[in-house]
Amino acid sequence: MNDSFNTQQQLTVNGEAFQINSLKELGSAAKRLPFSLKILLENLLRNEDGVSVKTQDIQALLDWDPHAKPSTEVAFTPARVVMQDFTGVPAIVDLAAMRDAMEKLGGDPAKINPLSPVELVIDHSVQVDGYGNDGAFDLNAKLEYDRNKERYEFLRWGQTAFDNLKVVPPATGIVHQVNLEYLARVVFNEDRNGQKFAYPDTLVGTDSHTTMINGLGVLGWGAGGIEAEAVMLGQPISLLIPQVVGVKLSGRLPEGTTATDLVLTVTEMLRNHGVVGKFVEFYGDGLADLPLADRATIANMAPEYGATCGIFPIDDETINYLRLTNRDEQQLKLVEDYAKHQGLWRNNGDEADYTDSLELKLDDVVPSLAGPKRPQDRIALDQAGDVLKKHLQEFQDERIERREKNDENQKIIESEGPATNTEEPVSEAQFMGAANVKFKGQEFELNDGACVIAAITSCTNTSNPSVILAAGLVAQKAKQRGINVKPWVKTSLAPGSKVVTDYLEKAGLMSDLEHLGFNLVGYGCTTCIGNSGPLASEISDAIQKHQLIVSSILSGNRNFEGRIHQDIKMNLLASPPLVVAYAIAGRTDIDVYKEPLTHDEQGNAIYLKDIWPSVKEVSDLVKATVTKSMFEKNYASVYEGDHRWQQIQVPDGKLYDWDDASTYIKKAPFFDGMTVEPPGIPTIEGARCLAKLGDSVTTDHISPAGAIKADSPTGTYLQKNGVEKSQFNSYGSRRGNHEVMMRGTFANIRLRNLLAPGTEGGVTRTQPDNNLASIYDAAMDYQKQNTPLIILAGKEYGTGSSRDWAAKGSLLLGVKAVVAQSYERIHRSNLIGMGVLPLQFKDGESHESLGITGQEVFSIEGLQDKVDEVTLVVDKDNGEKLNVKVDLRIDTPKEWDYYKHGGILQYVLRNMLNG
Template sequence: MNNSFDTQKQLTINGEQFHIHSLQGLGDQAKRLPFSLKILLENLLRNEDGVNIKKQDIKALLNWDSQAKPSAEVAFTPARVVMQDFTGVPAIVDLAAMRDAMERLGGDPAKINPLSPAELVIDHSVQVDGYGEDGSFDLNAKLEYERNKERYEFLRWGQTAFDNLKVVPPATGIVHQVNLEYLARVVFNEERNGQRFAYPDTLVGTDSHTTMINGLGVLGWGVGGIEAEAAMLGQPISLLIPQVVGMKLNGRLPEGTTATDLVLTVTEILRKHGVVGKFVEFYGDGLADLPLADRATIANMAPEYGATCGIFPIDDETINYLRLTNRDETQLKLIEDYAKHQGLWRNDGDEANYTDTLELSLNDVVPSLAGPKRPQDRIALDQAGDIIGKHLKGFQDERLAKRDNSDEQQARIEDEGPTTNPDEPINEAQFMGAAKVNFKGQEFELKDGACVIAAITSCTNTSNPSVILAAGLVAKKARQLGINVKPWVKTSLAPGSQVVTDYLKNADLMDDLDALGFNLVGYGCTTCIGNSGPLADEISEAIQQHKLVVSSILSGNRNFEGRIHQDVKMNFLASPPLVVAYAIAGRTDIDVYNEPLAQDANGNDIYLKNIWPSVSEVNELVKKTVTKEMFATSYGNVYKGDDRWQQIKIPDGKLYDWNDASTYIKKAPFFDGMSIEPPGIPAISGARCLAKLGDSVTTDHISPAGAIKASAPAGEYLQENGVEKSQFNSYGSRRGNHEVMMRGTFANVRLKNLLAPGTEGGVTRTQPDDELASIYDAAMAYQQQGVPLVVLAGAEYGTGSSRDWAAKGSLLLGIKAVIAQSYERIHRSNLIGMGVLPLQFKAGESHESLGLTGQEQFDIEDLFDKTKEVCVIATNNEGKKVSFSADVRIDTPKEWDYYKHGGILQYVLRNMLSN
């Protein structure tokens, strides 16, 4: 490695010498760099090789202009990669397929191997089937293993076949919480050739909430599985040196508020300010009183406020947390001394040079919710009843409009007679907003606004003892007053690690949560990712038959349309104690400050204030019940797993023995027909529009998680292959099968394709015949005709989780280009990684302003290497042409290399073949 700036030094810590790249001799400008850019600077210095990282790259970062538009590209080399199983399984499938391709092309398959630590945590596969009673955990674990046997066999093979890959078994915890509590090093201590090296812990992860680790001062963010695979194979992550927004925190959270309220406030402020593609860094005197768990809660939701990362500096609180979570004292000394030497330690009054600065007084934070569709849509709790009521009214008006349309249809049928496909006659009861339900021996009326799911779930909040114990205290006080949750609410507790249940038991609160139906259902993401499981048949039938507008409330980070449950229209994010409170109320359109949540046995009204714990009560309980020994015990044999895991058969061999009959694991098709020479930049002409979409189309809309409908193309495929509906599992669990996932692309039940107005779901109109068809069937028909496809979209295309299948599925459907008003960072990158061209309308233009109907043929002029803009010609059926310029959103030279090779994995594979 090169050493152009003479930074290779030795640092003595604990009597041992460590080789480091010191930032001390780089002058005042380096000292004034934001914390995150100092970590990036060290990364460049340490990996300078004259090829991927050159002297001028380091100089560009040293001379960083905080106000300039990002233009200088650098190569970030993460120290490790972290994955969860939904995104990790297809990543390992791709690596296994790469080994096959390597052998076919005459190379050594053993070269396909992670070169840096890769850690995969199985946390996304458990679903909430059993709930609200003892034995729920065991039932859900049993079903998880039954449903995912093939996937787990494959992962156990991967653990033995690939070096540097470790798998944390099911029922251990959520990847980000396990990362925070156990996997994170903060500073790496590595031995090479008998010498010790120290450098910052950095990472990328195949889940957008990888940023949670920023709370520990570790630089990392979510990438698509495609980029993560390349990182595992030694490819640096290409990025433009970002702008950095500093957010100054001061004051303390007031009585009655939680870390969840703080993060929803931060999310609202930063999303409104605009931080997409930027780093966010938190500083200020408020950090002195901000617990690490609260910092991690804020860092976790960086994707929700749109930033690449949301990082906190290292300080005493960092060390205290690491000590609590049973990190070695020698390692803690290394972290502290190294951070202080490198200027990575927080001191009072520190303030770096930032692009912009914002300020938040923690004293101004108020109790909050977010919803009903987006995490950045914060609602102050004292206004929630009114605001949610207005949202409810909007959904009710939609329902009435559908009734009116149905009335017209019915009148036409009566006048003209039935068509070959008549609508069903009107049933007025469908529009009354209420239904009588008999469930488990209780009869009640289920109404619009009912809360049917209340879930304490997601790493965002279950990593934070203060909000979990507060939820337990709410349950305890409610139980003492003799009140319970409403019978129609599906309740669940899915902690992020086993430590959570340890301290709940230690605090004597587990029985209280159980008594209210918040029984342990599993250690995993569950409801937050759409694994909420089925509602009771009686509840689901009432919702569907009467078209009820019902809601969910969860302590998660995502509430996009169609994500939580297909029967649920409104979804709200809230702190765990509020989740319990709303479950008691049984509805979300309630003024929780002024209306009673319930009545006790004597008919007395019980209000939120009667069951809400004080801050001092919660803090005292945290100090008393959360201990270092709990972390030592929980993570003592973290890779061992339970008996079920130990009994899984491990296939042999460095090449995977693909089972053609499998409906879970299929050989990835991305290398089929691949040649040694790259194909170059493809031409796109005569393309048709597969989908015309509005703003804020998320990766949930493009590649949904959650349940697979029997009538959907993916459901039909599974049934054709002998899979019973009860064994469908979820889209996420079948991500290792491209046949399922390409059929699930654009299949979200809430997707509105403007090409097929009046429809919801994966529906389009084929051109030029203008016939309705499923998006999958239409795409296959276009492929048979050799017609390339495009997608037209609005602003913020691809927001949400870092779902590589949103890009992979797009490619397999035959989509060659997307033309959108703007992109979320990860999805734009993923599209390029799969060889799909991201184009962007010029500022002020859109498919609406240009009058594009989506029925045109699209020709995109030939691209050349590093082209900044391109002409698109849209020709309608009458031959009228609309020409417009679009920006080419291939932002870096490395991304151009990927696109010319047909994708990032093909680029890596060809490089390995040539070396």
């Protein structure tokens, strides 16, 4: 590698010499940079080769103007990749298909191999079927293996077939918590040709909440599976040198507040400020009293406040946490000495140059919730009763409106053929909003506003002992008062690692949580990603028959529409102790400050304050129960797995033996018909609109991860292939099968396609005949006619998890371009990675303001290499033609390369073939 700035030198740590690229040699130019950009600078220095990283790239970073619009592209080379199984399985499927394609094109399949460490944690496949009893964990584990046998066999094959790939088996923990507690190095210590090299731990992950690791001072963020695959194969990530927003923290959290309240406050503040596409980093003397677990909680939700990352510097608290989690003492010394040498160590009073600087006084944080549809919609707890009653009324008004339109829509559906996800009319004899239910020997009335799911889940909070132990203390105090959760609430505890149950047991609180029904259901991502499992049939039937507007409360980070459960309209994010409290109340539309949660057997009112622990109670318990030995024990055999994992048969061979009968794993079609030479820039003309969408359409709307409906195109496909409804599993678990995923694209039950007003779900109207059809069926008909497709959308298109299938599915349906008002960062990148063109309306314009109905014929003029503007030509039925100038959102030269090759995977494959 080149060394134009003469930064290569040795750093000696405990007598060992490490080769480093020293930022000290760059003087004040490097010193003034924010923490995150110093890490990026070291990355460029270390990878300077005159091709991907040039001298002028490094100089551009040294000359960084914090207030200038990002314009300089640099190549970032992450040290490693982390994946979870939902996104990891299709990534490995693509690599396996690439090996087949490489052989077909005359190359060496063995070249298709991860060149950087890849760590995959199986954490997204466990579903909450069993709950509320001691056998829940074993039942859910058994069902997980029964449902996912083919996927796990495939991953076991991948683990042996590919070098540099490690797989953490099921029932170990959530990828981000395992990353935090075990996988993260903070500073890499690498042996290369007899020399030791030290450099910052950096990564990308195929999950948007990869940013959780930023709490440990590690730079990384969520990337699409497509982009991550390229990194695995040695490709750097192209990014514009970003703006950096500094958030100064001061003071301490007040009595009664939790880290969850803090992160919801940060999310609201930064979302309002606007940090999309920017780095955020936290600084200030308030960090001295902010535990590492709280930092990780804040970093975790960077996607919710819109930032690429939300990073914290390295300091004494970082070292303390690494020691607690049983990292090697020599490694701790390396981390400390390296960070101090490079100016990556936090000192009191440190401030860098920032694009903007905000301040948050921790003393001002108040108890909070977020919802009922978006994580950035924070609600102060003392106002939650009134706010949620208002939201409930809005849902009730919508219900009345839907009922009034139902008869008319039903007539249209009957005359034009069946459509998916239309609601059955409610007869006059049925009463909307209340139902009498008999369940588990009890009889009760279930009403609008009832809380039917209460889940302590998600990497955001289960990594934080203070909020978990606080939940245990609330349960303990409730048990002592003789009160319990309401019978209609489905309760669950899904920790992010086995350490959590260890310290709950040591604190004597596990039995208290179990008494209230918060039994262990699995170690993994459950309710937060839609794996909440089925509600009891008695509860679900009542909700559907009486169109009840019910709620969930979870300690998660995502609450988008249709994500948690198809029966639930209102979803609230909250701290684990509040999850327990609302489960006791059995509803979410109450004022927990003024109204009692419940009454004891003597009829005495029990308020939230009666069962809420003090900050001292919680902090004392954390110090007494969370120990280094717990981490040592639980991570000693992290890759071994239980007896079920060890009994899985591992297929042989460097090429995967695809099973045509499989409904889980199918050979990816993206390389079918691929040629040695790239196809170049396509022509898009005579296109039709497949879907016309509004604002905040998430990747959940585009590519669902939850349950599969029997009457959907996906359900029909599975049944035709002999899969019974009870074995459907989830969309996420079947991401290795493109036939499932393309049918699920735009199939979310809450998706509202403005081409088919009055409907919800994957419904559209085909043009020019204006017939109602499922989006999948319509797309297939368009493909038979060789008609290209576009998507029209509003603001923040593609917000949410970094789902590669939101882009892959769009491509397979025949979508050639998306025209939106704005994009979420990862989804825009993923679209380009799959050869789908992202276009953006000019400021102040939209499909609505321009009068575009979606029934027109569309063409794109002026599409050529490296242009930043094209013309969207809209031909209307009446002969009128509209020429709309739109921005072309291919933002970097490397993205242009990907687009001209038909996608990032084709680009990488051709490079490896010719290399």
